[in-house]
Amino acid sequence: MTRRSVRGAIWGIVLVIAIVGAAGVVVGEVQNTSVTVSGTDLASGDTVRVDQHPTVDVSIEADTAIELVEVRVNGKIEKSFEPGSQSFSESMNLEMDDGENTLRIVVNAGGTSTYEATVHKDSTSPYLEYTSPFATPDLSSPPESTTVSNARTTLSADIVDEFGVETIEIERRYDYTFAGQGETSRESYQITNPDGSFSQEVFLGDGENQIEATYTDEAGNKRVHEFVLYVDDTQQPTMDLTVPERTGTDEVRVQGTVSDNVKLDRVELEGPTGSTTQVLQSTHAEPNRDRLSAEINQVVSLNEGENDITITATDTAGNTVEREYTIVYDRAIDPRVTIDSERTTVENGTVSVVGRIDRGEIGSVTMESVDPETEEIIDITRVYGGDETTSRVDIDHQLSAADGETQVRVIVTDSQGDQHTETFSVGSGGGSASTDGGASTQSTPDDSAALTEDVSDASDGGSDAGASSTTEDGSGAADGSSDDGESDSGANDDAGTSDGSGSNGGDGANETSGSIPGFTVVTALLAFVLIGARLRRTE
Known part of the structure; x- marks a missing residue:
């Protein structure tokens, strides 16, 4: 060679x-590692929450014999197996501390693979530090009974829990008697993901109200509190009414609102003749937001002279308030003339007059324009002249104007034949009118009735302070993902060499290659x- x-x-x-x-x-055989924790499939890198020591089911498939399987919790070897076959399946109970635990499964089958996930254990039910309508600073249970004074009572608390409360369910139960029969009224409220604290208005009835509050955390632990909220109502209803003291007509309209802190039972109006009108009729004791207030809008007929009326309101606790009013009906009361100064103008030799006449019994109205220098009547018109008297006349008429300033006279004749004259001046430049006599001027005419002022409707308490009986804040909690969102795909101190492939993320299996001799x-x-x-x- x-x-x-x-x-x-x-x-x-x-x-x-x-x-x-x-x-x-070093190329290993493909391995599939599937793990279930307390019945929940858990892929490598994921997180699960449990409320007790979990049951862990491990299933492994490999193309070569599986030599070793180690199950570790927070780095400590809890279970170790030597299957010697290409498949492995085992169910085991693992003890874990409350809080975050790292579950790691190391497999050697011609190569090494590592499965890792996080198990949050929370075996403690939530604790509540109530702040309203009672206080429990030591996280103790609520008192058996608490006395409040209003139907609208707020229940609020701070929440102490390892991972947070997921849902709060509050039920109010109120027992009462109607027509000799026992009845029960229930109202429920639900809060989702309260985020460390909650505040919920609860609507109560007079007397004893049974409350059951259930708090469930993200691990499924529940704490149930049962207590009584007792409404002791000693407050009288309140009235906000508009009643004229004097009028020139034979009837008036009484308007206003009657309110109560718990529930109105009845409202009555007794007229001058002794007849009684039921503004609000008596009913049962069931809690009802619509009965927190009642609107009064009643027409009362009068006799000439003094007229006494009485309005009485009673709540379900028996508290009563009574108001007496005296209205004088005087047919000889002087009419009132009111001119709208902004809309009363002079243009192109014509004066336009806008206003109204009210109060008393008006028989006729005449209006005339006068030259203030010569006292000569320039123009005249009949504004009102009917067969019957009236309590109001609206003015919107035109008269010929003087060359300079123009005086306008309004002559009102009442039902007794007496005349009442009011005079005001209008400049040639169309400026605002000024009164020379008893007539009043205003920027905008008052379109309400002359003898009775309208009052705005008060809230009837029909809504629950912006919240329905079922309350949901819509915020979500974490769905159990791990801190870094990745599995231990590289080398680690618990296992041998890994190929770095990590979990496949699709079916929870972990695939790693070993050597091929x-x-x-x-x-x-x-x-x-x-x-x-x-x-x-x-x-």
Whole structure:
């Protein structure tokens, strides 16, 4: 054999080794590792929450014999198996501390693979530090009974839990009697993901209200509190009414709102003749937001002279408030003239007058324009003149104007034949009107009735302070992903060499390649064949 032949053989071996090295000398058989924790499939790198020591089911499939399986919790070997076969399946109970635990499964089957996931264990039910309507700073249970004064009562607390409360369910139960029969009223409220604290308005009835509050954390642990909220109502209903003291008509409209802190039972209005109108009729004691207030809008007929009316309101606890009013009906009351100064103008020799006349019994209205220098009447018009008297006349009329300033007279004749005259001036430049007598001016006419002012509707308490009976804040908690979102795909101190492939993430299986002894033998034989062929050629 020549040197050239030997050199060629050596280069052939080097080439084969390079090819083998490029392909990877340590190439393992594919392994599938499937893990279930307390019935939940858990892929490598994922996170699961449990409320007790978990049951872990491990299933492994390999193309070569599985030599060793080690199950570790927080680095400590808890279970070790030597299957000696290509498949392995085992169910085991693992003890874990409350909090975050690292579950690692190391498998050697012609190569090494590592499965790793996180198990959050929370075996403690949530604790509550109530702040309203009672306080439990030591995280103790609520008192058996707490007295409150309003139907709308807020239940609030701070939450103490390892991983947070997922849902809160509150039920209010109220027992009462109606028509001799026992009845029960229930109302439920639900809060989702309260994020460390909650505040929920609960609507109560007068007397005893049974409350059941259930708190469930993300691990499924529940804490249930049962207690009584007792409503002791000692407050009288309140009234906000508009009642005129004097009028020139034979009827008035009484308007306003009656409110209560728990529930109105009835509202009555007694008129001047002694007749009673049921504004709100009595009913049962069931909690009802619509009964927190009642609107009054009643027309009351009057006799000439003084008229006494009485309004009485009673709540379900028996608290009563009574208001008495005296209304004087005077047919001789002077009419009132009001002019809209912004809309009363002079243009192109015409004065436009806008306003109204109210109060008293109006028989007729005449309006005239006058030259203030000569006292000459320039124009005149009849604004109102009917067979019947009225309590209001609207003015929107035009008169011929003087060359300079124009005086406008409004002459009102009442039901007794008495005349009432009001005079005001309008400039030629169309400026605002100014009164010379008893007439009043205003920027915008008041379109409400002259004798009774409208009051705005008060809230009837029909809504639950922005919240429905079922409350949901819509915020979500983490779905159990691990801190870094990746499996231990590289080398680690618990296992041998890994190929770095990690978990496949699709079905929870972990695939890793080990060495292939057959391939190495074939490669070596090929090298010797090449060397032998080379030597024969040199001979």
